[in-house]
Amino acid sequence: MSVLAYTLAVFILATAVATVLFRDVLSVIIVFGAYSLGMAILYTFLLAPDVAMTEAAIGAGVTTLLLLLTIARTTRPSTDRLRERVHLPAVAVVGAFVLLLCVAVLPEMYAVGITETPVWSNPDVTQHYIRETYAQTGVSNAVTSVLAAYRGFDTFGEAVVVFAAGVSTLLVLKREVFA
Amino acid sequence: MPDPYDDTYTESQVIMTAVKIIAPFTLTYGLFMTFHGGDAPGGGFQGGTIVGVTVLMLAFAFGIEPTRQWLRNSFLVGLITGGVIIFGAIGLGMIALGGNFLEFYQLKEIFHIKPKWGLEAIEIAGISLIVSGVMISLFFSMAAGFSPERPSGTGGREESADRGVSDDD
Numbered sequence: 237m238s239v240l241a242y243t244l245a246v247f248i249l250a251t252a253v254a255t256v257l258f259r260d261v262l263s264v265i266i267v268f269g270a271y272s273l274g275m276a277i278l279y280t281f282l283l284a285p286d287v288a289m290t291e292a293a294i295g296a297g298v299t300t301l302l303l304l305l306t307i308a309r310t311t312r313p314s315t316d317r318l319r320e321r322v323h324l325p326a327v328a329v330v331g332a333f334v335l336l337l338c339v340a341v342l343p344e345m346y347a348v349g350i351t352e353t354p355v356w357s358n359p360d361v362t363q364h365y366i367r368e369t370y371a372q373t374g375v376s377n378a379v380t381s382v383l384a385a386y387r388g389f390d391t392f393g394e395a396v397v398v399f400a401a402g403v404s405t406l407l408v409l410k411r412e413v414f415a
Numbered sequence: 416m417p418d419p420y421d422d423t424y425t426e427s428q429v430i431m432t433a434v435k436i437i438a439p440f441t442l443t444y445g446l447f448m449t450f451h452g453g454d455a456p457g458g459g460f461q462g463g464t465i466v467g468v469t470v471l472m473l474a475f476a477f478g479i480e481p482t483r484q485w486l487r488n489s490f491l492v493g494l495i496t497g498g499v500i501i502f503g504a505i506g507l508g509m510i511a512l513g514g515n516f517l518e519f520y521q522l523k524e525i526f527h528i529k530p531k532w533g534l535e536a537i538e539i540a541g542i543s544l545i546v547s548g549v550m551i552s553l554f555f556s557m558a559a560g561f562s563p564e565r566p567s568g569t570g571g572r573e574e575s576a577d578r579g580v581s582d583d584d
Contacts, residue, residue: 285456289448293464298550301471302557309560373519374531375453383458384534384542388517391537392502395545399499402549405556413488414552 241281248274259320261312265303272296282348286379424478434476442469449543453535459542466543467550479558486551494548502541505533 251271258264272295279288346353355362365386366378373381383391406412442465448455449462474482506517514521519533 286458286461289457289461290464293461293468297468298464298471301468301475302554305554305557309557372530373534374529375534377453377455377458379456380452380458380538381534384538385517385519385530388506388519388534388537391542392506392517395502395542396499398545398549399495402495402552405553409556409559411556411559414491414555 259315259317269300431476434472459538463543463546467547470551491552494544498541498544
């Protein structure tokens with residue numbers, strides 16, 4: 237992890253805290269968009285460009301637009317205070333939980349990219365898709381080949397879930413047409 | 416085109432110009448990601464989202480109501496259900512060729528083409544259609560919103576006329 241990655245991690249933490257603390261809804265939506273963009277860049281640092289693109293398009297793009305549309309259709313409560321009031325007992329409980337995670341769980345996690353991780357403990361399986369993808373499917377992006385060829389049935393289910401999301405929106409809004 | 420009932424829209428020269436410049440690039444990038452997902456990062460889900468976002472951006476810049484009249488309900492429903500039907504049909508087609516559901520190996524043995532083309536077909540004609548259609552539809556349904564007094568199941572245009580009258584009081 238380079239200096240840039242650490243700077244990015246600090247930026248993500250700062251925007252996440254700002255999302256919680258800001259009082260004004262529009263400010264919250266804007267910092268939340270910045271948080272998603274930071275996460276997308278962090279995913280590219282972790283060599284997961286497919287996830288990064290999804291995060292940038294869905295998290296920073298569509299979610300921000302839909303939230304903006306929601307406050308445009310409902311109300312944006314006017315406020316003079318910059319900061320949300322902090323509930324101290326809740327902060328204490330959540331803080332204790334985070335501290336526990338940092339002390340007990342974080343040291344047990346493997347460093348990024350080392351070969352002792354459990355994922356690599358069975359190289360016959362994990363290396364199989366990386367080695368055989370091009371010969372078996374003819375595409376060079378292993379993520380796409382697993383998604384659409386090796387696990388095509390799962391992806392069919394996912395696509396139907398997206399379809400169901402569209403249908404259930406109509407049900408919730410009690411409408412029969414989208415437009 | 417200022418509409419009295421479209422209270423989500425404010426005409427802004429800055430946004431309109433920015434979207435005019437950006438939209439061709441995002442549309443091209445979304446299509447590239449969809450069609451080139453096999454050999455580069457991306458694929459139907461990401462590409463379909465970016466194509467959908469291009470329409471959302473246009474709606475934000477030039478008004479939701481004109482965009483909604485341009486993209487009819489039947490077109491959106493056709494995109495979403497068509498994507499699911501094409502995806503399922505390709506899967507069943509592989510059974511017809513003697514394999515399992517969505518098993519593209521049959522393409523190699525019967526037609527002597529790479530299994531890649533079956534995979535690209537479900538990415539381009541299945542997933543990306545469903546995802547872009549649902550993105551645009553979610554946006555339009557949320558923009559239309561929900562009000563209890565409005566009768567359910569009416570088309571966009573009749574309804575907006577109703578709203579125009581009821582908002583006057």
